[in-house]
Amino acid sequence: MQKGKLIHLESAKIGQAHSFLIFTEWYAIGIVYIKEVQLLIVISHKKRINLLATYFIEHDYINIKDIEMEFKISRRSAFYWITSFNKQLDEMQLDRIAKLAQSQYFLPPETKEALRHYDNLEEDDYPIAYSNKYSRRDLIIWFLIQNKDHVSLIKLAKYFRVSKNTVINDIQGVREHLPENFEIINDKNGKRLIGNEREKRLWVCEQVSLHNNPLIINEMHGAHYRYLIGELITLQRASRVIFSDNSLELLATFLSWCLKRIQLNPTLTLTSSPDHVTPGDKVVNDWITNLMTHYEIPVSIDEVTFFRDIIYSAQTKSVAHWAFTENFPADILVNEIISRFNSISGAEVSTPNLRNGLKAHLITTYQRVMAGIPYRAANLEDIKRDYQELMTLTSYAVQPFEDFMHKTLSSDELALLTTYFGGQTSYLSNTSTFNPNVDVFLICSSGVGTSYFLQQTLKRKYSQIRFSHPLSLREFDRLEPLVHAKLIISTIDVETTQDTPKLTVQSIPTDNDFAQIDKALHKVGLLGTLDATKMTNDVMDIISNDVMIPNPRALSRKLQAYFSGDTAANDPQDVVDSNHRPSIQELLTPDHIHVTSRILTWKQAIQRSFLPLLSGDYVDKSYVTEIIRKLEKNGPFMIVKGGVLLAHSAPSSKIHKLGMSLLELQHPVKMGDKTITTIICLAPKREKQHLKALSDLLDILEDDDKYETLIHSERKSELVTLMAEA
Template sequence: MQISKNRHVSQMLGLLMNSKDVITVPEFQKHLAISRRTVYYSIAKINTFLNQEGIDTVSSIKNLGFYLSEQSRKELQNIENKNRENTNEDLFNFSKEQRIKTIIWSLINNDKISLTTIETTFNVSRNTADNDFKHVNLLMAQCGLKLITSHEGHKIIGPEIKKRNWVYEHFLNEDPILFSLLTSSVNPSPDINIFLKEFEKMTGNFFTDDAFVYLSAYLSWYLNRIKDSTNRLANTHTIPSNLLALEWAQKFLFKHCIVNLGEAGYLIDLVHSSQFVKANSEYGGIQEILPIAKKIIFRFNRATGVELKLDSLQVNLATHLLAAYYRIKFGISYKNSNLNTIKNKYSELFSFTKFAVKPFEQFVKKTIPDDEIALIALYFGGELKAIEDQNLNQDQVSVMIVCSSGIGTSRILKQQLTEKFPGISFSEPFNTFTYENSSLKGIKLIISTIDIPRKGQTNMVKVAAIPNEQDWKNIENALQKAGLIEFNERLNVEGLLDIISEYARIEDPINLKKSLKKYLELQGTTNVSKKNNMSLDEIFTKQNITFADHVDNFKQALSLAFDPLVKNHSIEKTYIDKIIQLTQLHGPYMLIENDVLLAHAKAIDGVNKTGFSFLLLKKPVVLFEKNQRFLEKKIRIIIGFSTIDTTSHLKTLGEVMKLLQNKDLMGEIRSSNSKYDLLKNHS
């Protein structure tokens, strides 16, 4: 009797109905190949069903086992008989989708079905029956099968594998109609669960609970089907390479009096297409996928700017990819019920995963369906959250730093913040992707160089990568509001004047106040020597320095600035397009001084190698036109850079920051009238 989607529950009820004696827990375990915990779980489910039906529940005898009273068994038998009588009445209420699946199931199982059969079975009109067959024909064509009509009725023809795939796919996606149809047409074999457990023991690969359920159901149908030799695959002399799995498959088939290498190979592929909760990294099937998983993780890291460690992730990802490989290889469609949620709520995660799986697509030589990509994205999402939460907790970070890419300018910002506020723990820079996938646990303030969506109630402050005086005031106020610094923690000019006046006569209070203010400002910023350690051409190289009297617009200026990096193949032209897109989206966040733009994007956007370029415009160009949503900004200097990772550019970028903070040197650079002046005076 089918009372639950979980086959163990229904199978246990069947054993209890057919036994007048007490059944012990070990006997249940042996018959159904289940754990002790599953026995008690299933008994609880059975009792829930019996209570709903007003039948006495399963009796338990301490230290012995379980049994059903004779009265309970009679009442259950009556329910089962009544269900059989009402089968056709139940079919009368089937929806179109349920009718279609039932028709296909019957046709695949070699039942001859006519229009009259559909009319009487489902109590529908002839026109509805005809439309149902048309829909079946369409679906079968998509599966590589064909619906034909003969004098005996309709039937499906085509490769046996295609027919099996349709059935397996619906069990895989936990289709309740097929589970119900299976129960009414096939007697379950307890040997199946035993053999699945034996596979786990032999290989060290353990199925998920869901995989165990749908495999058990499908194999019940499969064994019933291949009793008819005409439904068997052709025997072959080719021996599958996985000898351990082959031993298991042959033993399984031999138990049912079948010796066929073609079917053994099919069984091996079948179990490998099922999801494992734990896999043996030394197992043959996994070994081939492990290098692919490694490449995928590296691509994901490169695209996102995060550093996911291989360790267990490589094995877990390879375990999943093994099942995905066989599903894709044999055209078995997996439907992810959370696909739209993942694509909409975690769009960046989905996009990065789609980029990362290219090595797997090359391996299977097919495009990976979005449903499969969504599953893989969950692995990365879970790993990201675990790592970020661990890092935030471990370092007791109070303030998170966010920028568009998590590289470059934000690291300089962290350095300045740490020097100004040494008692506060600041995070490593987060890009927008890692920020959106972080829990913000323990974070009291977010300092960002770009506009980002607010998460929860955490305070936020937006500043330039090199904060100006107002930015520093905003940061200090935000830190005070978050309770990270006291209001009287920082020295102030008025307080110092009060202290000095108590012990000395102040002759010129106005100029003293100015001097103290200048002194405190210098103490609060990075100490930069007026003489830069590196010359302009040492930072950028002569070939990468450009001068222009004027340009027509910002896009032209950006192309001119990056032209040296395009010519030496550091970047592709798509990199420039991405910077324009980012600027239009986030505003002037790359503007690090009044007229200096530090232009950059991510490695994924067209970077071949790390490089820097410098453009000086004699006449400034407007960054935004007046009709755009950002205020217009005029720029004269564009410093362009590309980086293949999160570290290789940092030393040079540090020298760039020193250059920008040297006001005298920057004044001389701005006064140059040609590239010759630039190189002559600053080389």
Template sequence: MINFTNIKHGNDLLNYLLTRQDYTTLEELKTQLGLSRRGTFYVLKRVNEELNDSKLDIIMNLAGVGYFIPEETKKELLNRYSETQPVTEQFTKHQRCQLIAWDLINHKSLSLSDLTNRFQISKHTAISDLKSVRERLESHGLDIIQQPKGKHISGSEISQRNWVLEALNDRDSILYSQIDINPSRLIAINTEIHKLEKITGNYFSDDALSTLDDFILWFLERIKRPENQLPDSPLRTTNVDSMSINWSIKFLSDNNIHNFSESYFLGRIINTSQFYRVNRADGLIQTIFPISREIIDRFNTVSGANVSPEKLELTLSTHLLSTFYRSKFMIPYHHPNLEQITEGFRELFSFTKYAIRPFEKFINGHLSDDEIALIALYFGGELRAIESRRGKHVDVLVVCSSGIGTSYILQQQLIQHYPNIDFSQPLSVFQYKNQDLSNIKLIISTIELNVPVHIPIVRVSPLPNKKDWETIEKAFINGHLTDNHFNEASVNSLLDIISNYARIENFDGLTDALRGYLNQRAKLPLKKTPTTGPTSLQKLLPSSHITYADDELDNWKNVVQQALKPLLTEHLIEQRYVDRIIRLTVVNGPYMVLGNGIMLAHGTPNDGVNDLGMSLLLLQHPVTIENKDHADKRTIQIVIGLAPLDQTSHLSALSQLMQKIQDDHWVKQIKAASSVAEISNLLS
């Protein structure tokens, strides 16, 4: 027996693998350790991190065969860690904070000495950790209070459960090592959830299903204590999906819990989890479908993109179903990359925030920026897909459990880190199994892939940490997947220079090292010199493109013609582009009117656009758009003419303009302007 780690189940894993003379499947490891699939992956990952830190080869997984410990590692473990004293596990600050909150929620009283002894940290570090935990709990309506026997948690039972659920949504959360897994109960829970899926026709993504399994396992143990149960409600009527509630009542009854409030709670949790397939005949999803289409139309209108409603409608509706329940039951979603998306993908976020208003009207509330950021990734993925469908070559496949959700977060981060490497759209396992792999150089997956292929596979978290990025970078270097920032001539030139002054012992190794170094240097950000020049909006919308009309124009068609006149004069567009906009408005009604008297007049690049351009017309006398075929009438006072050259080149300027348009005070100011100079000043 060896004692290498203090990670829960870690030594059990190593000792089991040490006794095996052949490969071990994941199912065998799950059974041996008594853990869920996710819990087993967690232990494997943490043990491999410690092996790597100890300069030992990690536990390997031979695709399609199983797990094994390399022979050299076996020898080292048996020689150095047999019958040794337990080692202290090293936790990151984030992990320590999660464990502190977990202990408090599970009714442990804590003192500073408890924390310093458990984590082997100083008193000052323990105080800092407690401060961080208090700040994180505050966002859930929870607090830490001091009592005679130590520190305890204060706050509602629902809030404490919501914190646990949110923490478990992180696939790499350390909490998975804290849940005592009973394999037979876990299988029973999973079986019952699958029954619910068949009843409702709504199927959960693999990640959501795994999270539900572990959360419900913890939840059932928690409510065994009567003080943890919610007060039983005498009401038996609810407007929540009745099938989920009925399922919850029976499920809890089978577990000797007879409390309608708890059944109602579990029904809420079930419905807020992410689906990958929904029952299209369900009344609620039928209501959401047209809302999704309207959202996509608004996104296209404001962004000038050409996202196909047919391609995105079902995926977006599937996502919005769980979003609806999260908003209805006030279960917060916290996006782990919110700042990255709002800053790095500002235009995408801005357009999405405008586009989702029909859904906000439906739920009679506002979505948080975290929820908007998640929806924005769907549009970002579809814009990327449009480029891919134009015949763009793909070198790297991105694979996840369902092809939706957090996989888009991973894909967008990969694109941001490696903008010149061609990544696929996120693929589900089914899509991956049916994919042509002939020209693929690397596969990056958020899940275990048991389909044997000759292509290297890198498995990372949807939110890669530092080690994940190092693994990805190493895979790119080994696969000669550079970011196209340098050419092979640079490598050859350096090799020639080195060979003139030194003997090269390992030519291939040095070549790969130079490629990796040059690729890394190429990705270093260039130092930007401060600029006081015009913004992209000012460049695209100079004063020569702004018109103020104090004369009364007789109809809206003339208004559109007048608004786009500066673009016609400079030959940025042709007359047929103006005619196309007028025709689209006659046929489809005033769908280009954004609201608040503002119209975004635009067509597609193929309708007669010669070059990128934007114009603006302010009317002193508003005009109404109306025609006999459409009952909808809209009054307009500001017309923005947009001539997009492609899907993206106009986004920065349009995003800046959209931020202004959504400011009611700014709109009032520009409507009160009486000259081109005033309008231009307001735009700058």
């Protein structure tokens, strides 16, 4: 067991003074067994404050990932621990935990020194107590679904080591978030959950995909899990469909639990199917039938349909050719989605990797949505925060898919689709060979689109480092002995035969992930001492120890540009602008908005619409010529909505700075069979910098009143007002 000192900050207020107890030895998180279920010990409210205090005193700089890994808690719990600790420091009239660039946290020296003075010692040992209400609520639902005997307030309070009132509040929270047809009732043995068996199973399936609660996952694993892995590999060979590594693990975990559940209680067999029934493949139907026979479960069409829906909804590495895909217009939808994304984003993306990945993903998304199988993105809030504008553009792009299904995608499904458009200028082409000269093994288990999104993100940020193409676990096992990489970055836990350092990150990296990646790359020598990122972090850390930095992110950007030799660093304002995402109001200023009554051809109209950008040296004339040639070749594909054309091309040396202009045509022009009344010009200098403005434009196009104003205004003042209010 891990050993270390623990400071106890439980306080008893006497006037303005506080008395504190300090514990010498704390034996950290261990393993206990309750009813043959392996549980991770976690700790009560006051103990998490003590643990975090000790951890901060023993370390100079910490990020959220460090706390997650040290105490085996979720990211949400880590933030909750920090909040609790800060509240305790407020009571003690000490400075709070400070935050640096790249989500690094540290205790101010005065606070750290003050805490060191409390050195009375006492042993402490706290058994199981789930530290936040969300984990407890999930477990309560799990116990109810599992039909645990005697699920009562007293037993739950004892199990979680919380008060009875806390359990009452937890159960009320459970009731508020249950599906409408679910109900918690009381009987002589305690509490029971009444509801649809299919919905209960789907809730468990969702928990498996989120992988948030180790108790639930551990209880589901066992001998049946290993058996199901083998059977799923057999299904892959027979159906010629390859599941992603994440999907393979999810299917094995969920199916092993579900089959065992029915085997132990045959009354839980489904007796109905959803309204939408997907046509079945003989290979899949036979596989399910054999599986049910192995578990001695009566074969019914409703159960076969349920298991088939689960299999069809699992993410695949390649395009799945299930029976229902024969009538699914995947290619048409992919073409329409990519075309719409290109027309509104200012990007030009259409590589084989993107098309194949998007096609495979649409098939599984269609199945999930139509069969009512929920998908949850574990890092949805991070995606919403870091890729908000990109999600808006993706929402616009996928409308043909939603129209086909007659359903709207959830935020979680939309977040996953957003990853396919995460990089917009330099998509990697697929390769059938592996380059052995790599510095970092990259293992991604979540499918084609997210795999290449992760690779492209890392290659852009660390251009001097050689990353492998995204590998599956099987590819990694085969290549690891042959290639001596210095680091392994993976989206799933991996076992290695060598002593190569490894790091687990999200497929859409967060700030915390990048902080961990920076640290790992420095440790193995892939980022040298003169690396701009390291030097920036070092300088920020030194400054922060002595002075308060009013705007850490702005200073970090300027230092990064300075150390990297970025020419933009010569102009401090440009350093800020390169990371700023201006709104459409900032870009379409009155001097960039014009109305013309001249009768023009479509080429003349485009040339005239770019005059503000040409005169302001935003673009070269060759940029305008490039756009006209593309329209001549491909037709009016840049029309984003009836009458509105977004004239744009990809970022290049022909563009000197980010800009937009607008020309309203009182005499509309014809381009093929399309009529154009409004031309909006876009000069995208840097990738993603223009996404906020495009997101604002989409808001205008989707608002009927604003859209009518945009295409029918005869006065410049109306358009200026429209953009000012966007």
